[in-house]
Amino acid sequence: MIANYHSAVKSCIDCGKCGEICPICKVSDNILYTPDNKIKLLSKIENGEELTKDEFDTIYLCTRCRACNEVCPVDIPIADIIQYERGLLAEQGREPEKTRHIIKNIVEKWNPKGLDNEKRKEWISDDLKFSDDSEIGYMAGCWVAFAHGEIARNTIRILNHCGIYPKILEKERCCGLFVIDNGHLNEAKEYAKNYVEYIESCGVKKLIVSCPACYSVLKFEYPKLYRKPSFEVVMSLGVFKELIESGRLKMNKINKVVSVRDGCPLRDRRDVPRYILRELGVNVVELFDEDVCCGAPAGVKPNYPEIADAVGMLTIKRAKEISEMLISYCPFCLYHLEWVREKYGADIIMKDLSTLLIESIS
Numbered sequence: 001m002i003a004n005y006h007s008a009v010k011s012c013i014d015c016g017k018c019g020e021i022c023p024i025c026k027v028s029d030n031i032l033y034t035p036d037n038k039i040k041l042l043s044k045i046e047n048g049e050e051l052t053k054d055e056f057d058t059i060y061l062c063t064r065c066r067a068c069n070e071v072c073p074v075d076i077p078i079a080d081i082i083q084y085e086r087g088l089l090a091e092q093g094r095e096p097e098k099t100r101h102i103i104k105n106i107v108e109k110w111n112p113k114g115l116d117n118e119k120r121k122e123w124i125s126d127d128l129k130f131s132d133d134s135e136i137g138y139m140a141g142c143w144v145a146f147a148h149g150e151i152a153r154n155t156i157r158i159l160n161h162c163g164i165y166p167k168i169l170e171k172e173r174c175c176g177l178f179v180i181d182n183g184h185l186n187e188a189k190e191y192a193k194n195y196v197e198y199i200e201s202c203g204v205k206k207l208i209v210s211c212p213a214c215y216s217v218l219k220f221e222y223p224k225l226y227r228k229p230s231f232e233v234v235m236s237l238g239v240f241k242e243l244i245e246s247g248r249l250k251m252n253k254i255n256k257v258v259s260v261r262d263g264c265p266l267r268d269r270r271d272v273p274r275y276i277l278r279e280l281g282v283n284v285v286e287l288f289d290e291d292v293c294c295g296a297p298a299g300v301k302p303n304y305p306e307i308a309d310a311v312g313m314l315t316i317k318r319a320k321e322i323s324e325m326l327i328s329y330c331p332f333c334l335y336h337l338e339w340v341r342e343k344y345g346a347d348i349i350m351k352d353l354s355t356l357l358i359e360s361i362s
């Protein structure tokens, strides 16, 4: 793998396409921040050589959105090499203090902020119905449970409306994406093993998740880190689409022009939210011709808040120009963009898709 990474770096033809698409480069003209320059630091990092501040920063100025991977004409796995470089820096005791702190919180306290995990269930309201006997489980995820409880409430309301009563995971925890994104793969392996075994022990056969990151990690990363879970992992949006297609979920039309904030891990399934929005009767306008992430993930928000905010503003400004409302289906995008909106006084309505759905059936 490591030898492959070195030959991959050497195969770069300096076409510049990765720099053109990288969201970090859209808000900074520092030449060292381009994706190709990030991976060209591989040997230097591997040899434990001293890095300048810009060289160090560029490794952590990456949301791991993978937009660069998709445009590279010679198929260099840029985001994977950055993850590997971060893993090396962590082993050498050189990762950012905030990154180390967040990883410790996730591994030891099961959430990024080290909050009391019992508070995860504070989103549950009296009108919601669950069944301990169900083989369908529900995982809200950290950013839903701690910051956007309405997403979980509305998701369960929609499921209940269609006669589905899932089981709550009593010991739900963070999916661990941040640990993976920062190259702590040994800790991530152990974490994946424990969480997969716990969910299986709950008798869950199908797990509905409300966060694209949880979906991607449980479905695609855990099998690489540990093994394929015995339960199926499905995104709430996929369940909503099936319910609409089967006629079990009927909605009133909403006459709005909306833009959509796509969650990076669901980039290849962006047709699903658009299908739901079309069925709701809204007019969907596209934010960008290319992929532009929200700017926050993988440690950019805690370590480089101004840059995370500047990338977030790209979405907010564009959404305001072309639409009446920005619809998200990623709780972390929503959390970050609401923060940016408040900080800079931007005037745009933002909602999770589950909120728009519940408004259309109540």
Ligand code: SF4
Pocket (backbone or CB within 6 Å): 021, 022, 023, 024, 034, 035, 038, 061, 062, 063, 064, 065, 066, 067, 068, 069, 078, 079
């Ligand atoms: S993964 Fe995204 S943020 Fe990271 S270098 Fe590639 S395009 Fe830039």
Ligand code: SF4
Pocket (backbone or CB within 6 Å): 011, 012, 013, 014, 015, 016, 017, 018, 019, 035, 036, 071, 072, 073, 074, 075, 076, 078
């Ligand atoms: S897109 Fe690929 S080949 Fe082109 S500069 Fe970036 S890493 Fe090199």
